[in-house]
Amino acid sequence: MPPSRTRSNNSGSNGNVATGKNLVRAMLLLGVASLAINFRYYSKIRGAIVGPSDESFDSSDSSSTVIGGGGSSLISKGMGMSVLSSSVRKSENADTKGHRKGKKPKKTFDGELAGGQLIKKDKKGNTVVKVITALNKEDLGDAAGDDDNTQGDMTLEEAIKGREPIIRVLKEAGIQDFDAATVAKLPMWEQVEKLYGKGPVVYGLDTCEAFRNSVPPEDASLASSGIFNSGTNTLAMYMNANCIMPENKKERYGGMRWQVPWGKHMVAKRKWTNTVKSDRKVNKTTVMPIVAIRDPYSWMQSLCRHPYATKWHHTAKHCPNLVPNQDDLDLFPYLENTVPARIDYPERAEHWDSLVHLYNDWYGQYFRADYPRLMVRFEDLLFNVHEMVETVCTCVGGVPREKQFAYVVDSGKFGPGHPEKGASQHTNLIGAMVKYGTDKLRFKGMTDEDLLFAHENLDPELMAAFQYEVPPPP
Numbered sequence: 001m002p003p004s005r006t007r008s009n010n011s012g013s014n015g016n017v018a019t020g021k022n023l024v025r026a027m028l029l030l031g032v033a034s035l036a037i038n039f040r041y042y043s044k045i046r047g048a049i050v051g052p053s054d055e056s057f058d059s060s061d062s063s064s065t066v067i068g069g070g071g072s073s074l075i076s077k078g079m080g081m082s083v084l085s086s087s088v089r090k091s092e093n094a095d096t097k098g099h100r101k102g103k104k105p106k107k108t109f110d111g112e113l114a115g116g117q118l119i120k121k122d123k124k125g126n127t128v129v130k131v132i133t134a135l136n137k138e139d140l141g142d143a144a145g146d147d148d149n150t151q152g153d154m155t156l157e158e159a160i161k162g163r164e165p166i167i168r169v170l171k172e173a174g175i176q177d178f179d180a181a182t183v184a185k186l187p188m189w190e191q192v193e194k195l196y197g198k199g200p201v202v203y204g205l206d207t208c209e210a211f212r213n214s215v216p217p218e219d220a221s222l223a224s225s226g227i228f229n230s231g232t233n234t235l236a237m238y239m240n241a242n243c244i245m246p247e248n249k250k251e252r253y254g255g256m257r258w259q260v261p262w263g264k265h266m267v268a269k270r271k272w273t274n275t276v277k278s279d280r281k282v283n284k285t286t287v288m289p290i291v292a293i294r295d296p297y298s299w300m301q302s303l304c305r306h307p308y309a310t311k312w313h314h315t316a317k318h319c320p321n322l323v324p325n326q327d328d329l330d331l332f333p334y335l336e337n338t339v340p341a342r343i344d345y346p347e348r349a350e351h352w353d354s355l356v357h358l359y360n361d362w363y364g365q366y367f368r369a370d371y372p373r374l375m376v377r378f379e380d381l382l383f384n385v386h387e388m389v390e391t392v393c394t395c396v397g398g399v400p401r402e403k404q405f406a407y408v409v410d411s412g413k414f415g416p417g418h419p420e421k422g423a424s425q426h427t428n429l430i431g432a433m434v435k436y437g438t439d440k441l442r443f444k445g446m447t448d449e450d451l452l453f454a455h456e457n458l459d460p461e462l463m464a465a466f467q468y469e470v471p472p473p474p
Helices: 002-050 077-088 137-143 156-160 164-172 189-196 205-214 232-242 296-305 326-331 355-367 385-395 429-436 448-457 460-465
Strands: 112-114 117-121 127-129 221-226 287-293 341-343 350-352 374-377
Touching (some): 164 189, 164 385, 164 429, 205 374, 205 385, 221 232, 232 385, 287 355, 296 355, 341 355, 350 355, 355 448, 355 460, 374 385
Parallel strands (some): 221 287
Antiparallel strands (some): 112 117, 341 350
């Protein structure tokens, strides 16, 4: 009997140990299950807030008179909802990993500076935006045109006369060597002012105060947006090189984002339903869109060369084409009164009656938005960029990054979304000044019917706000 009692006591002890182990296992399993349930729950909540995520739609292209506008919608119901959302989700886009002990702080500048210019490298270390220090014909790209013998033996001093503001910009940008024949191809300053007025245009300045008051400075950031061929890459590089949100220590590059979280080329109406995959955790109400707009006539010409995801029926002989001519009808007999256009966005395309309707609607959505945003001109990236960038930076609560302003002289188009660089592919600052500083090529490729259609259908409010002249009917 005693041995039996001994075995019984040992068995009871082992049973207690086994029970304890089972209890520990059960608690661990319960904890794991709880974590899984919470993860699924918060994932659903996050999806309800941000909406479905599409693939990033990124193609990776003097005196100062500043004009603001668009303030009446600021106090609308939609704007109030945005402000409330900002306060509720104040810390949503916080990322403190880079500030933990032993971790390197986040990089605040994406590039290098050299002699007043920005240098940018890709992830492999290859230089994609280089320094240009001489004004040569090869730097003009396809804007060089034919040699003009009428310049004769013009001296450099004679060539500069009437172009002083442009030469001043180029010198500030680090251009050191000037060739008289090439300088003579630059536009006269009076031609630039005739096309674009005196000084930069920044639309939406009266929405900056609402942005600064509703978004905590440690969360505030700005990001570029714009339709294809509007200079979004160059705009983003200028802001990154010359502005920083001093309180924003959480995000890369000091609150200077490459694109808006809903995709820089995405239509604004899909702001709340489209999210770039890399920006799923970003609170969209803390991001101020900086939208690049461009003269619709030169924009359509650029689209003919680089359509990206924009689709419409056209030929090299007739482009831009708004109204089909006989050649168009012979090739595309299903066309009627206009040439429809679409953008093949991920998951769902957007359709318009013509390129003009596309332009009106795409920019009109930002122009009449009920949330803070700024709209700047592509042309001011060429001729008034210093004043424009400083105005935008100050308005949103930023400060200059460096004492010396950094210019982007090389082409801003690079990456897998753009063809390989070359003189015939992309235009740098100098070539763009030549090409877009006069109206010599502004209507190239368009018929009288196209010009009449543009005159009758371009949004007059947009044209007036950004000082783009619509020519009278032919």
